Amino acid sequence: DGGITQSPKYLFRKEGQNVTLSCxxxxxxxAMYWYRQDPGQGLRLIYYSQIVNDFQKGDIAEGYSVSRExxxxxxxxxxxxxxxxxxxxxxxxxxxxxxxxxxxxGPGTRLLVL
Amino acid sequence: AQSVTQLGSHxxxxxxxxxxxxxxxxxxxxxYLFWYVQYPNQGLQLLLKYTSAATLVKGINGFEAEFKKSExxxxxxxxxxxxxxxxxxxxxxTGHGSSNTGKLIFGQGTxxxxxx
Numbered sequence: 001d002g003g004i005t006q007s008p009k010y011l012f013r014k015e016g017q018n019v020t021l022s023c024x025x026x027x028x029x030x031a032m033y034w035y036r037q038d039p040g041q042g043l044r045l046i047y048y049s050q051i052v053n054d055f056q057k058g059d060i061a062e063g064y065s066v067s068r069e070x071x072x073x074x075x076x077x078x079x080x081x082x083x084x085x086x087x088x089x090x091x092x093x094x095x096x097x098x099x100x101x102x103x104x105x106g107p108g109t110r111l112l113v114l
Numbered sequence: 115a116q117s118v119t120q121l122g123s124h125x126x127x128x129x130x131x132x133x134x135x136x137x138x139x140x141x142x143x144x145x146y147l148f149w150y151v152q153y154p155n156q157g158l159q160l161l162l163k164y165t166s167a168a169t170l171v172k173g174i175n176g177f178e179a180e181f182k183k184s185e186x187x188x189x190x191x192x193x194x195x196x197x198x199x200x201x202x203x204x205x206x207x208t209g210h211g212s213s214n215t216g217k218l219i220f221g222q223g224t225x226x227x228x229x230x
Contacts, residue, residue: 004157031216040123042204042220043158058217090157097216100146100165100208105157 003027004106006091011111013078013085021076021109023091029104031097032074036060037088037108046089049074050097078111086113116141116207120221128229133192135224137179137205140186147188148206148218149179158204164188175199200228 004025013019025032031050035043045058049068063082068074074093078085089109094101121136139145146165150158162173169181179190188205205221 006157040222042222043218044220045217048217088155092158094216099216100163101216102148102160102163103216103218104160105150107157108155110155 004091004093004104006089006106006109008109009107011109012114013111014114016080018077018079019111021078021089021091021111023074023076023106024072025074025091025093025106026072027093027095027104028071029093029095030071031094031101032068033092033094033103034058034064034066034074034076035090035092037090043090046076048097085111087111116145116219118205118207118219118221120203120205120224122224123222124225124227126227126229127195129197130194133177133190133195133199133226135190135203135205135226137188137190137221138186139188139205139207141207145207147179147181148208149173149177149188149190150204150206151175152202152204152223154201161190161203195226195228197228197230200226202226 007022033048034046047066049055065077091106092103094103117140119138148163149161152158162171164181172178177192202223202225204223206218
């Protein structure tokens with residue numbers, strides 16, 4: 001089955017710790033995205049990648065980093081600089097970026113701070 | 115710049131009643147509009163998408179939405195609510211333009227409650 005997988009489902013972070021969220025897709029999509037979801041605020045774009053070895057900051061990139069070494073994978077690292085990391089993180093992909101492309105979402109990772 | 119406003123953070127209907135979830139958008143260029151549904155602790159699933167081919171768009175699970183340019187609206191409807199429709203619904207917009215990257219701009223979301 002084609003789709004997007006995210007792991008882990010739940011992740012706990014201690015103060016000062018970096019944690020990495022995994023996102024993998026087997027849809028052969030060029031574009032991948034990371035969103036953060038907070039209650040009552042909809043989804044906000046953290047980073048996106050249009051092609052392998054290239055990525056761009058979204059609206060709330062501070063405290064996060066990404067890499068895109070393979071077409072299928074787009075991991076997100078939440079660094080210690082992100083002071084309020086508790087949220088639901090959603091990864092998405094689309095065939096390409098651009099006008100009207102449909103984004104398909106993974107099941108999400110919930111990050112909690114200990 | 116594009117923006118989306120969803121009127122009503124919570125909507126409650128009885129099973130079998132009409133569902134109406136409101137979405138208004140702001141865009142300086144012709145938009146593409148989307149409705150997504152999210153069940154608790156899950157990702158978003160596409161319900162339907164407007165791409166200018168037709169103003170009335172039919173989606174999955176009996177939902178449809180009508181694009182009204184004069185009202186800058188894209189409201190989501192379903193004639194008869196089912197208990198399984200209880201979820202959070204998001205309206206989103208992306209626009210045209212040379213700087214467009216396909217970024218989705220989401221509304222705040224509307225939680226639909228269906229009462230038996």
